[in-house]
Amino acid sequence: MQHAEQLVAGARTVASATSPSPLLDVRDLTVTFPGAAGPVQIVRGLNYSIARGETLGIVGESGCGKTMTSLALLGLVSGGGKVDGTIDFNGSNLVSFSQRQWQQLRGRDIAMIFQEPMTAMNPVMPVGRQIGEVLIKHQKLSRRQAEKRAVELLASVGIPSPARRAQDYPHQLSGGMRQRAMIAMALACRPRLLIADEPTTALDVTIQAQILDLMLTLQDEAKMSIQFISHNLAVVSEVAHSIMVMYAGKAVEYAPSDDLFANPLHPYTQGLIATLPDPDKQVKRLYVIPGRVTSGITVGCRFASRCPRADEGCRRTEPEFVEVAPGHHVACHKVGS
Amino acid sequence: MTELLTLDRISVDIPLDGGFLKPKTILQAVNDVSLTVSKGETLALVGESGSGKTTLGYVVAGLRKQTAGTVTFGSSQRNADGSPPVQVIFQDPFSALDPRMIVGEIVAEPLRLKGVSAKERLARAAEVLGQVGLPPEAAGRYPHQFSGGQRQRIAIARALIAEPEMIVAGEPLSALDVSIQSQVLNLLDDIKQQHGISYLFISHDLGVVRHLADRVAVLYLGRLMEVASRDDLFATPSHPYTQALLAAVPRIGKGRRKKEQILRGEMPSPLAPPSGCVFHTRCPRAQAICRETRPQLLPAPGRPTQLSACHFKD
Ligand SMILES: Nc1ncnc2c1ncn2[C@@H]1O[C@H](COP(=O)(O)OP(=O)(O)OP(=O)(O)O)[C@@H](O)[C@H]1O
Numbered sequence: 321m322q323h324a325e326q327l328v329a330g331a332r333t334v335a336s337a338t339s340p341s342p343l344l345d346v347r348d349l350t351v352t353f354p355g356a357a358g359p360v361q362i363v364r365g366l367n368y369s370i371a372r373g374e375t376l377g378i379v380g381e382s383g384c385g386k387t388m389t390s391l392a393l394l395g396l397v398s399g400g401g402k403v404d405g406t407i408d409f410n411g412s413n414l415v416s417f418s419q420r421q422w423q424q425l426r427g428r429d430i431a432m433i434f435q436e437p438m439t440a441m442n443p444v445m446p447v448g449r450q451i452g453e454v455l456i457k458h459q460k461l462s463r464r465q466a467e468k469r470a471v472e473l474l475a476s477v478g479i480p481s482p483a484r485r486a487q488d489y490p491h492q493l494s495g496g497m498r499q500r501a502m503i504a505m506a507l508a509c510r511p512r513l514l515i516a517d518e519p520t521t522a523l524d525v526t527i528q529a530q531i532l533d534l535m536l537t538l539q540d541e542a543k544m545s546i547q548f549i550s551h552n553l554a555v556v557s558e559v560a561h562s563i564m565v566m567y568a569g570k571a572v573e574y575a576p577s578d579d580l581f582a583n584p585l586h587p588y589t590q591g592l593i594a595t596l597p598d599p600d601k602q603v604k605r606l607y608v609i610p611g612r613v614t615s616g617i618t619v620g621c622r623f624a625s626r627c628p629r630a631d632e633g634c635r636r637t638e639p640e641f642v643e644v645a646p647g648h649h650v651a652c653h654k655v656g657s
Numbered sequence: 658m659t660e661l662l663t664l665d666r667i668s669v670d671i672p673l674d675g676g677f678l679k680p681k682t683i684l685q686a687v688n689d690v691s692l693t694v695s696k697g698e699t700l701a702l703v704g705e706s707g708s709g710k711t712t713l714g715y716v717v718a719g720l721r722k723q724t725a726g727t728v729t730f731g732s733s734q735r736n737a738d739g740s741p742p743v744q745v746i747f748q749d750p751f752s753a754l755d756p757r758m759i760v761g762e763i764v765a766e767p768l769r770l771k772g773v774s775a776k777e778r779l780a781r782a783a784e785v786l787g788q789v790g791l792p793p794e795a796a797g798r799y800p801h802q803f804s805g806g807q808r809q810r811i812a813i814a815r816a817l818i819a820e821p822e823m824i825v826a827g828e829p830l831s832a833l834d835v836s837i838q839s840q841v842l843n844l845l846d847d848i849k850q851q852h853g854i855s856y857l858f859i860s861h862d863l864g865v866v867r868h869l870a871d872r873v874a875v876l877y878l879g880r881l882m883e884v885a886s887r888d889d890l891f892a893t894p895s896h897p898y899t900q901a902l903l904a905a906v907p908r909i910g911k912g913r914r915k916k917e918q919i920l921r922g923e924m925p926s927p928l929a930p931p932s933g934c935v936f937h938t939r940c941p942r943a944q945a946i947c948r949e950t951r952p953q954l955l956p957a958p959g960r961p962t963q964l965s966a967c968h969f970k971d
């Protein structure tokens with residue numbers, strides 16, 4: 321609870337950078353797909369970790385690799401994609417897992433919720449029954465027990481008349497209620513890590529606020545870790561202890577939330593912040609990050625074509641990802657250590 | 658001031674087929690809404706999903722007939738088909754652009770209906786594509802060859818080519834990247850400055866509205882909760898629902914919001930709207946009178962032009 325109070329005052333704070341061992345520790349994570357002109361790296365050398373009970377926010381524009389990063393954690397990269405590096409989850413390296421091991425892990429230790437629950441839920445099965453299936457699979461409950469537990473779970477995510485709602489098919493629920501049901505399903509086996517991929521993007525701002533609050537409340541209760549993905553930094557700022565900003569498959573800035581907002585260092589992060597309409601301030605003109613993500617560039621800084629500070633050096637050599645202050649990492653030639 | 662658009666006590670009832678052996682029911686999508694928009698003004702319609710924004714926008718654009726009330730245009734201009742000088746930009750540019758037509762044809766469609774020659778249509782299409790920041794070659798390509806932000810621009814170009822006096826615009830999809838959203842908002846602003854067009858701008862996010870609107874109308878269950886100038890609405894929101902919408906906008910650096918700031922529950926079914934004040938089932942300020950008596954839309958204390966429908970308005 322003390323946790324919750326700290327958060328009201330400002331951005332969420334990282335408990336301790338030196339806590340014993342994080343739940344998740346990702347090193348040099350790379351996802352490569354075969355392309356017409358040779359292999360294409362969709363995710364390029366990510367390094368990050370998530371402590372127990374904490375939330376990492378991942379932000380970046382469409383196509384930067386946010387979903388691919390999450391799929392890699394779940395062993396769900398398909399279409400010939402290859403995952404390299406190490407994914408240390410609670411002491412095991414997931415990259416070397418067999419399909420069987422993945423299947424046991426998914427939904428039990430790591431669960432995922434999606435932007436549009438309709439795509440992740442079975443449209444022809446009542447939601448209570450779907451949640452029950454997860455419990456039968458991983459917790460070996462009888463169908464009776466599982467469906468009873470499903471109703472409890474639906475109640476715990478704030479769905480009114482849960483016993484009746486359990487009988488509903490996904491399309492009979494409102495968008496907000498569907499997302500709650502999806503969360504109930506994801507949390508059925510009390511996973512240690514919850515991956516939330518744009519979980520509120522399709523919702524009204526009012527319902528978004530409810531869902532974010534629900535996730536944080538459940539996190540406080542269960543001490544689970546969350547990897548929270550969004551293209552909107554303001555949304556991420558409400559939930560994350562630390563934030564990784566991605567651009568074209570790479571991390572360009574990674575820092576505790578407070579540091580990132582107090583002192584955003586990468587020009588792309590600065591642009592993402594400036595571009596948001598501010599409900600508390602009247603501006604003449606909204607900032608726009610010029611141009612758009614250019615694919616196919618293989619040398620220099622990937623952001624150079626849109627960066628107001630780019631020079632010849634930027635276009636020639638790719639900046640290293642360096643720690644410029646404790647826990648604050650940046651990949652930019654113009655930001656010194 | 659002469660008003661370009663006057664909506665007087667508009668209601669839209671939608672008859673629903675109850676299904677097998679069930680009686681027909683009436684859904685009140687819009688209920689007794691009166692609003693005006695003057696020339697060159699942007700009026701934002703704000704409210705949660707299902708509050709009636711699109712239905713009201715359709716009435717203004719002549720795409721749906723109201724069941725009661727009158728719509729008056731203070732302009733003699735009419736579109737080719739006799740409809741009012743209003744164009745619509747739909748919220749979802751992915752489904753609104755015909756994938757089999759090239760962009761030049763899509764954009765020039767309103768002129769084809771007017772009987773403008775093919776040659777002139779092409780010239781005008783190139784011109785409006787330029788106005789929305791797309792190169793002339795764009796005219797020869799198909800919609801799927803463009804990014805989300807560019808498709809938004811194509812939809813805007815198609816609306817512009819008919820030289821409307823008013824555009825009904827859904828907010829650029831928030832699912833689009835934030836940088837695309839800000840580009841589109843800036844573009845709408847530029848067009849307004851250059852052409853003196855009025856907008857009816859539809860959104861659920863007051864943060865997005867602040868940049869573009871001159872005035873804001875807040876809808877809930879098809880009814881007006883508050884109507885005010887942008888500055889009044891943001892500085893001193895009067896209605897509890899407006900205050901809740903404002904508190905829900907995500908903000909950088911504020912951290913987790915307080916529980917009491919979060920609007921509880923969801924909008925009730927429009928088939929069974931609550932008695933009295935329709936917002937009372939979710940309102941943190943509700944009293945007994947709210948369940949019984951429907952509040953009138955009246956000026957907020959000391960602010961004659963800020964109207965609010967609440968027994969306990971600020
Ligand atoms: N099966 C695939 N084969 C090759 N490339 C792929 C495949 N799936 C995705 N990609 C590419 O990988 C990149 C990253 O995709 P990803 O879905 O992770 O982006 P994202 O950051 O989640 O974007 P969004 O915000 O749009 O969801 C994109 O450029 C996409 O086109």
Ligand SMILES: Nc1ncnc2c1ncn2[C@@H]1O[C@H](COP(=O)(O)OP(=O)(O)OP(=O)(O)O)[C@@H](O)[C@H]1O
Pocket residue numbers: 671673684685686704705706707708709710711712713861927
């Ligand atoms: N053709 C229709 N048939 C049945 N109900 C309808 C129809 N059109 C609108 N409605 C209902 O009318 C009400 C108002 O809908 P409308 O689309 O105007 O809301 P909105 O504010 O635009 O919502 P959103 O933010 O989801 O676009 C809703 O309850 C909706 O379900």
Ligand code: SF4
Pocket residue numbers: 586587588621622623624625627628629630631634639651652653654
């Ligand atoms: S390295 Fe250069 S181009 Fe890249 S972000 Fe830094 S200043 Fe901009």
Ligand code: SF4
Pocket residue numbers: 896897898934935936937938940941942943944947952966967968969970
């Ligand atoms: S009339 Fe009552 S229920 Fe309605 S908004 Fe005002 S205080 Fe709330």
Ligand SMILES: [Mg+2]
Pocket residue numbers: 386387388517
């Ligand atoms: Mg994605």
Ligand SMILES: [Mg+2]
Pocket residue numbers: 710711712
């Ligand atoms: Mg709508």
